[in-house]
Amino acid sequence: TSKPWLPAHDYSGGVRKKIADLYSNEPGFEIYTSTPLYEQKLASSIFCLAPTGAGWGRRAVLATIFGCIPVIIQDNVEQSYQG
Numbered sequence: 001t002s003k004p005w006l007p008a009h010d011y012s013g014g015v016r017k018k019i020a021d022l023y024s025n026e027p028g029f030e031i032y033t034s035t036p037l038y039e040q041k042l043a044s045s046i047f048c049l050a051p052t053g054a055g056w057g058r059r060a061v062l063a064t065i066f067g068c069i070p071v072i073i074q075d076n077v078e079q080s081y082q083g
Helices: 011-023 038-043 058-065
Strands: 047-051 069-073
Touching (some): 058 069
Parallel strands (some): 047 069
16 A cells, blocks of 8 residues: 655665554554654654654654654764764
8 A cells, every 4th residue: 555654765765664664553653754743752752763864863862852762773873972
């Protein structure tokens, strides 16, 4: 079935699309492209996907600010807290 809300295959190296394809119907997973409740969703989640995309690190930083553990999927990018 077509899922028009999914990002293009090559966006984020295909990671976001692959995660959505694998887990969008699984219990406990919530996948959004846009929601006015974004900060509330981050704050109420334990883990938040932080793949590469339109600029690295934004999702990881937002997840951390709202108390969510970022699941970082970004090849060859050193994170600011990585030593």
